[in-house]
Amino acid sequence: MATDDKYQDKLVVAKAAVAYVKHNDIVGLGTGSTATLAIKELAKLINNDFKITGVPSSEATKELAISLGIPLLELGEVSSIDISIDGADEFTKDLNLIKGGGGALFREKIVASLSKKQVIITDRSKLVDKLGAFKVPIEVNANAEAYVVRELKKLKGKPVKRIKEGKTFITDNDNFILDTDFGLIDDPRMLDVKLNQIVGVIAHGIFINLASTVLMANGDFIDSYHNT
Numbered sequence: 001m002a003t004d005d006k007y008q009d010k011l012v013v014a015k016a017a018v019a020y021v022k023h024n025d026i027v028g029l030g031t032g033s034t035a036t037l038a039i040k041e042l043a044k045l046i047n048n049d050f051k052i053t054g055v056p057s058s059e060a061t062k063e064l065a066i067s068l069g070i071p072l073l074e075l076g077e078v079s080s081i082d083i084s085i086d087g088a089d090e091f092t093k094d095l096n097l098i099k100g101g102g103g104a105l106f107r108e109k110i111v112a113s114l115s116k117k118q119v120i121i122t123d124r125s126k127l128v129d130k131l132g133a134f135k136v137p138i139e140v141n142a143n144a145e146a147y148v149v150r151e152l153k154k155l156k157g158k159p160v161k162r163i164k165e166g167k168t169f170i171t172d173n174d175n176f177i178l179d180t181d182f183g184l185i186d187d188p189r190m191l192d193v194k195l196n197q198i199v200g201v202i203a204h205g206i207f208i209n210l211a212s213t214v215l216m217a218n219g220d221f222i223d224s225y226h227n228t
């Protein structure tokens with residue numbers, strides 16, 4: 001698919017997601033190229049009759065939202081989010097996701113958990129029958145790295161520390177990411193539980209039961225999948 005088509009796909013679902021946002025909503029702002037387009041569309045709508053407050057899921061998104069004049073609250077300042085809009089690296093039709101390609105998974109998961117409704121915006125390339133072709137990002141505290149690597153190997157995972165531009169990638173929370181290959185994941189719920197039990201894992205990129213709706217650009221159409 002040509003780059004322009006990809007951009008158009010992202011823009012179409014970004015606009016469709018923004019249509020779910022209502023006046024005075026507290027809106028979780030995702031991270032990544034698709035979420036960025038939604039944030040830009042949202043900013044265009046703000047006027048005296050349509051106000052929103054954003055809650056950013058990363059420092060990059062915070063900077064973007066400030067530059068666009070979107071009023072913000074920090075994650076720790078809200079007890080609930082009306083709606084959030086975010087991208088995903090993979091999803092299945094039962095609305096399980098892999099996220100964290102941009103390294104923002106921990107705050108993205110907090111945003112998703114606080115959200116009454118979460119709209120995930122994707123294109124056809126993100127839909128899979130089984131999660132796992134995209135390696136699962138696992139955010140790890142540096143002190144626990146060796147221990148976590150051993151535990152991940154016990155789960156048949158192959159962790160690789162994320163490097164970006166020749167340097168170890170450091171998250172907004174000052175942690176590492178271990179991109180971990182589990183092969184195709186037969187039981188993402190079970191893996192979610194097991195990863196959550198490992199001391200030193202701050203968050204992992206498997207999102208179970210957090211999305212309400214996935215919008216997927218599919219040629220001239222938008223396919224939508226809903227959590228029932």
Ligand SMILES: O=C(CO)[C@H](O)[C@H](O)COP(=O)(O)O
Nearest residue numbers: 032033034087100101102104
């Ligand atoms: O999880 C994420 C960042 O941590 C992103 O939502 C995910 O990587 C998708 O990004 P893009 O919209 O650029 O494909």
